[in-house]
Amino acid sequence: MRCRRLSKSAISPERNAKGKVEITALDAALADLAFWFGFSHSELEEMTLDEIERWLNQAQRQIKGNYTKAAI
Structure with a gap:
């Protein structure tokens, strides 16, 4: 079974009625991968x-x- 690729809308932040960005579990996971492994938005x-x-799973x-993540 093939997984579909994420669309831009799947990882773009959504705003609530007050215009604030809602952080979803997927948003949090992608942010963790960007921080921990340095993935770019396009790679994600x-x-x-x-x-x-x-x-x-690798990050966990x-x-x-x-x-630790070394300071550069």
Whole structure:
């Protein structure tokens, strides 16, 4: 079974009635991947949900192993 690619609308922030950005679980996951692995917005757009899940599992493994993100 093939996963569909994410569309721009799937990862674009949505605004509530007051105009504030709503943070969804997908938004949070994509932000974590961008921070932890340095993925760009365009790279994240091209990922399937399965790929996102694999990268999140990798990040969780590294965090549990006390990996740190070095300051550059």
